[in-house]
Amino acid sequence: AQSVTQPDIHITVSEGASLELRCNYSYGATPYLFWYVQSPGQGLQLLLKYFSGDTLVQGIKGFEAEFKRSQSSFNLRKPSVHWSDAAEYFCAVSNTGGFKTIFGAGTRLFVKA
Amino acid sequence: EAGVTQFPSHSVIEKGQTVTLRCDPISGHDNLYWYRRVMGKEIKFLLHFVKESKQDESGMPNNRFLAERTGGTYSTLKVQPAELEDSGVYFCASSQEGVPLHFGNGTRLTVT
Numbered sequence: 001a002q003s004v005t006q007p008d009i010h011i012t013v014s015e016g017a018s019l020e021l022r023c024n025y026s027y028g029a030t031p032y033l034f035w036y037v038q039s040p041g042q043g044l045q046l047l048l049k050y051f052s053g054d055t056l057v058q059g060i061k062g063f064e065a066e067f068k069r070s071q072s073s074f075n076l077r078k079p080s081v082h083w084s085d086a087a088e089y090f091c092a093v094s095n096t097g098g099f100k101t102i103f104g105a106g107t108r109l110f111v112k113a
Numbered sequence: 114e115a116g117v118t119q120f121p122s123h124s125v126i127e128k129g130q131t132v133t134l135r136c137d138p139i140s141g142h143d144n145l146y147w148y149r150r151v152m153g154k155e156i157k158f159l160l161h162f163v164k165e166s167k168q169d170e171s172g173m174p175n176n177r178f179l180a181e182r183t184g185g186t187y188s189t190l191k192v193q194p195a196e197l198e199d200s201g202v203y204f205c206a207s208s209q210e211g212v213p214l215h216f217g218n219g220t221r222l223t224v225t
Contacts, residue, residue, distance in 0.1 A: 032212060043117070043204065044156075044216035090156065094212050100169055101146075101213055103156040 002027050004093050006104035013081050014112050021076040021107050023091030032094040033074040034101070035065055039087040047089075050074065061085070086111045115139065117217035119205050125223045131193040134220045138187070138207030144168075145188050146213045147180060151201040159203075162188060174199075195224045 003026045013019050025031060032051050036044040048059025055067040065076045074091060088108045094101040118137040126132050138145045147159040159178070160170040164185035173180070177196070182188040192199050203220045206213035 034212070036216070041218070043119075043218040044206075046214050046216075049212070049214075100158050100161070100171070102158070103148075105155050 002093060002095075002102050004091050004102050004104035006089075006091055006107045008107045009105070010108040010110065012110040012112060015083050016080050019076075019078045019081045019085070019109070021089050021091075021109070023074045023076065023104060024072050025074065025091070025093045026072065027093055027095075029095065033065075033067060034092040034094070035059065035063070035074075035076045036090045036092060036103075037061075037087045038090065038106075044090065047076070081109075081111055083111045083113070085109060117205055117207050117215050119203075119217035119220050121220060122218065123221045123223075125225065126195055127225055128197055129194045131191065132195055132222060134190045134192075134203050134205075134222070136188045136190070136205030136207075136217060138205070139215055142207035142209055142215070143185070144208045144211060144213070145182060146206040147188070147190055148204040148206065148213075149201050150204065150219075151198070156204065159190075192222075195222075197224050200224045 005024045007022050034049045035047040038044050047063050048057045050057045050067045057065050063078050067074050088106045090106045091104040092101050143164050145162040148156050150156045158172040161168045162182045165182050179191045200223050206216045208214040
Protein backbone atom coordinates (compact mmCIF):
# COMPACT_ATOMS: atom_id res chain seq x y z
CA ALA A 1 0.00 0.00 0.00
CA GLN A 2 1.10 3.54 -0.61
CA SER A 3 2.33 5.43 2.41
CA VAL A 4 4.37 8.44 3.42
CA THR A 5 6.44 8.60 6.58
CA GLN A 6 7.73 11.75 8.18
CA PRO A 7 9.77 10.39 11.07
CA ASP A 8 10.06 13.65 12.97
CA ILE A 9 6.88 14.96 14.59
CA HIS A 10 8.63 18.20 15.49
CA ILE A 11 12.03 19.77 15.00
CA THR A 12 13.62 22.83 16.59
CA VAL A 13 16.40 24.70 14.83
CA SER A 14 18.14 27.98 15.50
CA GLU A 15 17.55 30.87 13.16
CA GLY A 16 20.25 30.85 10.52
CA ALA A 17 20.95 27.15 10.89
CA SER A 18 20.41 24.63 8.12
CA LEU A 19 17.33 22.45 7.98
CA GLU A 20 16.54 19.00 6.68
CA LEU A 21 13.10 17.45 7.01
CA ARG A 22 12.87 13.77 6.26
CA CYS A 23 10.32 12.03 4.12
CA ASN A 24 10.17 8.39 3.08
CA TYR A 25 7.53 6.91 0.87
CA SER A 26 6.30 3.53 -0.15
CA TYR A 27 5.00 3.34 -3.67
CA GLY A 28 5.07 0.70 -6.34
CA ALA A 29 5.59 2.90 -9.37
CA THR A 30 7.15 6.22 -10.24
CA PRO A 31 5.68 8.67 -7.78
CA TYR A 32 4.84 12.29 -7.95
CA LEU A 33 6.24 13.90 -4.80
CA PHE A 34 5.34 17.11 -3.04
CA TRP A 35 6.17 19.26 -0.06
CA TYR A 36 3.55 21.60 1.37
CA VAL A 37 3.77 24.08 4.22
CA GLN A 38 0.99 25.21 6.52
CA SER A 39 1.56 28.36 8.51
CA PRO A 40 -0.71 29.10 11.47
CA GLY A 41 -4.20 30.05 10.33
CA GLN A 42 -3.36 29.42 6.70
CA GLY A 43 -4.05 26.72 4.18
CA LEU A 44 -1.52 24.41 2.62
CA GLN A 45 0.95 26.05 0.29
CA LEU A 46 2.91 24.06 -2.26
CA LEU A 47 6.66 24.48 -1.73
CA LEU A 48 7.85 22.25 -4.54
CA LYS A 49 7.02 19.18 -6.55
CA TYR A 50 8.82 16.41 -8.36
CA PHE A 51 7.32 14.75 -11.39
CA SER A 52 10.35 13.61 -13.36
CA GLY A 53 13.76 14.75 -14.56
CA ASP A 54 16.36 16.39 -12.36
CA THR A 55 16.19 14.78 -8.93
CA LEU A 56 17.14 18.00 -7.16
CA VAL A 57 14.11 20.24 -7.13
CA GLN A 58 14.10 23.92 -6.29
CA GLY A 59 11.05 25.43 -4.67
CA ILE A 60 9.82 28.68 -3.25
CA LYS A 61 11.15 30.43 -0.15
CA GLY A 62 14.63 29.00 -0.67
CA PHE A 63 13.66 25.37 -0.17
CA GLU A 64 14.92 22.43 -2.18
CA ALA A 65 14.32 18.69 -2.08
CA GLU A 66 16.14 15.72 -3.50
CA PHE A 67 14.47 12.61 -4.82
CA LYS A 68 16.48 9.47 -4.07
CA ARG A 69 14.81 6.48 -5.62
CA SER A 70 17.20 3.97 -4.03
CA GLN A 71 16.29 5.25 -0.58
CA SER A 72 12.63 6.01 -1.32
CA SER A 73 13.23 9.43 0.12
CA PHE A 74 12.36 13.01 -0.71
CA ASN A 75 13.97 15.13 1.98
CA LEU A 76 13.39 18.86 2.20
CA ARG A 77 16.31 21.19 2.86
CA LYS A 78 17.01 24.84 3.44
CA PRO A 79 20.52 26.23 4.02
CA SER A 80 19.51 28.98 6.43
CA VAL A 81 16.23 29.02 8.35
CA HIS A 82 14.34 32.22 9.05
CA TRP A 83 11.93 32.73 11.95
CA SER A 84 9.09 32.98 9.43
CA ASP A 85 9.72 29.37 8.40
CA ALA A 86 8.15 28.15 11.63
CA ALA A 87 5.19 26.12 10.39
CA GLU A 88 4.05 22.58 9.76
CA TYR A 89 5.47 20.79 6.74
CA PHE A 90 3.82 17.97 4.87
CA CYS A 91 5.34 15.53 2.42
CA ALA A 92 2.94 13.92 -0.04
CA VAL A 93 3.01 11.29 -2.77
CA SER A 94 0.70 10.77 -5.69
CA ASN A 95 0.39 8.34 -8.50
CA THR A 96 1.11 9.15 -12.09
CA GLY A 97 -2.56 9.73 -12.60
CA GLY A 98 -2.35 12.19 -9.77
CA PHE A 99 -5.79 11.52 -8.54
CA LYS A 100 -5.25 10.45 -4.95
CA THR A 101 -2.55 12.20 -3.01
CA ILE A 102 -1.37 10.66 0.25
CA PHE A 103 0.07 12.91 2.93
CA GLY A 104 2.52 12.28 5.70
CA ALA A 105 1.60 13.13 9.27
CA GLY A 106 3.52 16.38 9.13
CA THR A 107 6.60 17.81 10.84
CA ARG A 108 6.20 20.90 12.95
CA LEU A 109 9.20 23.22 12.73
CA PHE A 110 10.07 25.53 15.59
CA VAL A 111 12.68 28.24 15.07
CA LYS A 112 14.52 29.66 18.05
CA ALA A 113 16.32 32.98 18.09
CA GLU B 114 -5.95 35.77 -9.45
CA ALA B 115 -8.15 34.78 -6.53
CA GLY B 116 -7.12 31.65 -4.70
CA VAL B 117 -9.23 28.78 -3.49
CA THR B 118 -11.86 30.10 -1.13
CA GLN B 119 -13.56 28.12 1.57
CA PHE B 120 -16.32 29.11 3.92
CA PRO B 121 -17.18 29.20 6.60
CA SER B 122 -13.74 29.33 8.15
CA HIS B 123 -15.14 27.87 11.36
CA SER B 124 -18.31 26.02 12.19
CA VAL B 125 -19.49 24.75 15.55
CA ILE B 126 -22.55 22.51 15.51
CA GLU B 127 -24.19 20.00 17.75
CA LYS B 128 -24.21 16.31 17.12
CA GLY B 129 -27.08 15.40 14.84
CA GLN B 130 -27.20 18.74 13.05
CA THR B 131 -26.38 19.36 9.42
CA VAL B 132 -23.49 21.42 8.11
CA THR B 133 -22.63 22.44 4.57
CA LEU B 134 -19.13 23.49 3.64
CA ARG B 135 -18.43 25.38 0.47
CA CYS B 136 -15.39 25.60 -1.76
CA ASP B 137 -14.82 28.00 -4.61
CA PRO B 138 -11.89 26.81 -6.71
CA ILE B 139 -9.62 28.96 -8.80
CA SER B 140 -11.51 29.97 -11.91
CA GLY B 141 -10.99 27.55 -14.76
CA HIS B 142 -9.69 24.70 -12.64
CA ASP B 143 -11.41 21.49 -13.62
CA ASN B 144 -9.99 19.43 -10.76
CA LEU B 145 -11.38 19.97 -7.28
CA TYR B 146 -10.42 17.91 -4.23
CA TRP B 147 -11.68 17.61 -0.68
CA TYR B 148 -9.43 16.52 2.17
CA ARG B 149 -9.87 16.26 5.91
CA ARG B 150 -7.50 16.41 8.82
CA VAL B 151 -8.75 15.07 12.10
CA MET B 152 -6.87 16.45 15.09
CA GLY B 153 -3.32 15.12 15.18
CA LYS B 154 -3.82 12.76 12.27
CA GLU B 155 -2.80 12.75 8.63
CA ILE B 156 -4.53 14.76 5.96
CA LYS B 157 -6.87 12.28 4.32
CA PHE B 158 -8.27 12.34 0.82
CA LEU B 159 -12.06 12.46 0.61
CA LEU B 160 -12.89 12.87 -3.04
CA HIS B 161 -11.95 14.34 -6.37
CA PHE B 162 -14.12 16.07 -8.96
CA VAL B 163 -13.24 16.61 -12.58
CA LYS B 164 -15.61 19.33 -13.63
CA GLU B 165 -18.96 18.22 -12.25
CA SER B 166 -18.17 14.49 -12.22
CA LYS B 167 -16.87 12.55 -9.25
CA GLN B 168 -13.60 11.03 -10.41
CA ASP B 169 -12.85 9.29 -7.13
CA GLU B 170 -14.90 9.30 -3.96
CA SER B 171 -13.22 6.38 -2.28
CA GLY B 172 -12.15 8.49 0.69
CA MET B 173 -15.63 9.51 1.77
CA PRO B 174 -16.06 8.02 5.25
CA ASN B 175 -19.73 7.05 5.02
CA ASN B 176 -23.07 8.02 3.54
CA ARG B 177 -23.52 10.90 5.94
CA PHE B 178 -21.18 12.84 3.67
CA LEU B 179 -22.45 14.20 0.37
CA ALA B 180 -20.38 16.26 -2.04
CA GLU B 181 -21.68 18.08 -5.06
CA ARG B 182 -20.25 20.27 -7.76
CA THR B 183 -23.09 21.55 -9.82
CA GLY B 184 -22.03 23.12 -13.10
CA GLY B 185 -18.41 22.31 -12.47
CA THR B 186 -17.74 25.46 -10.51
CA TYR B 187 -18.04 25.63 -6.73
CA SER B 188 -18.47 22.54 -4.60
CA THR B 189 -20.31 21.80 -1.39
CA LEU B 190 -19.70 19.12 1.18
CA LYS B 191 -22.67 18.34 3.39
CA VAL B 192 -22.48 16.33 6.58
CA GLN B 193 -25.85 15.06 7.75
CA PRO B 194 -26.24 14.18 10.56
CA ALA B 195 -22.94 15.25 12.05
CA GLU B 196 -21.17 13.04 14.58
CA LEU B 197 -18.44 13.89 17.06
CA GLU B 198 -15.79 12.09 14.99
CA ASP B 199 -16.48 14.40 12.05
CA SER B 200 -14.66 17.22 13.81
CA GLY B 201 -11.55 18.36 12.02
CA VAL B 202 -10.29 20.70 9.35
CA TYR B 203 -11.72 20.24 5.87
CA PHE B 204 -9.51 21.40 3.04
CA CYS B 205 -10.40 22.02 -0.55
CA ALA B 206 -7.87 22.16 -3.37
CA SER B 207 -8.05 22.81 -7.07
CA SER B 208 -5.82 22.57 -10.12
CA GLN B 209 -5.75 22.29 -13.86
CA GLU B 210 -3.27 19.45 -13.58
CA GLY B 211 -4.36 16.16 -12.04
CA VAL B 212 -2.76 16.88 -8.67
CA PRO B 213 -3.91 19.17 -5.85
CA LEU B 214 -1.70 22.23 -6.16
CA HIS B 215 -3.73 25.08 -4.70
CA PHE B 216 -5.35 24.75 -1.31
CA GLY B 217 -7.84 26.88 0.52
CA ASN B 218 -7.43 27.89 4.15
CA GLY B 219 -9.77 25.15 5.29
CA THR B 220 -12.93 24.99 7.35
CA ARG B 221 -12.54 24.00 10.98
CA LEU B 222 -15.56 21.95 11.96
CA THR B 223 -16.30 21.27 15.60
CA VAL B 224 -19.11 18.91 16.50
CA THR B 225 -20.17 19.07 20.15
